[in-house]
Amino acid sequence: MLFLLFSIVKANSVAQNTIRLWDNASATKKMKHSKMTAYIANGNSTRPAVIICPGGSYCYLGIKNEGVRVAEWFQKNGISAFVLRYRVGIRNNRHPAMIQDLQRAILLVKENHAKYGIDTCKVGIVGFSAGGHLAGTAATYYNINFMEELGVETNISLRPDFVAMIYPVVSMTDSIAHKKSRRNLLGHKYTPELQKMMSLELNAHAGMPPVFIIHCKKDQTVDYRNSLYYKDVLKKNEVQCHFTIYDEKGHGFGINPNSDNAPSWINHFIPWLQYIQVINQPMNAQIMEYK
Secondary structure, X not given: OOEOOEEEEEEOOEEEEEEEOOEOOOOOOHHHHOEEEEEOOXXXXXXXXXXXXXXXXXXXXXXXXXXXXXXXXXXXXXXXXXXXXXXXXXXXXXXXXXXXXXXXXXXXXXXXXXXXXXXXXXXXXXXXOHHHHHHHHHHHOOOOOOOHHHOOOOOOOOOOOOEEEEOOOOOOOXXXXXXXXXXXXXXXXXXXXXXXXXOHHHOOOOXXXXXXXXXXXXXXXXXXXXXXXXXXXXXXXXXXXXXXXXXXXXXXXXXXXXXXXXXXXXXXXXXXXXXXXXXXXXXXXXXXXXX
């Protein structure tokens, strides 16, 4: 039986819940680092929620810029957010550790929906760079319970209701792969079958949730063709997809409007959430900070 450990902490006067994903006797030492921090939006009605997957080449996690700042923005704008610290390569983790952690996060958010005031039909994922790949993996393989080998069975759907992939890693193929992400996700000796499975552009299908993608054409870290090719495949499979490409350079900017190369993707994202009926009315004026 799995147990949760909830601890209340204060940071910048914002109440947070730290939720350990695998706090049970059978968890390995590596799994004990897996956790998420909740930023719960105020309000009496049930609200949408996002699980945020920071990037970091599947090696480390950009928690502050692609996690905390993003979560605080969503919280202020009426959407509860959970920043996920998933297992990464720096601790010698490989697939499926990362998707196991994300699926566990989805499960815990939905199981605790009453505690947090969350609409279980409006739980999405926002991922950055390698975290975008992880988000896309969840959107693609929601019918596979990767946690089953850890003894976790559930009747709760693991399908995200929407996914945002911000300057994402998508492909593991040689021509456009971000090799550091591939190495940390798959290891040095991976099979062709695993490489194909983790190349998301080769596995899109009609049952996927709506996908929001942005990328910079002059991204010098992850080739923008990852997103371009993925967009084409999603549309071919009639998956609802919003795609924006910016002419600027830029990678790793999160939601930070002070970055010279940070496009205002959030101003596209909020109307898109309205379009797919995740939010029913315009959010407050804080979105205008990101012009």
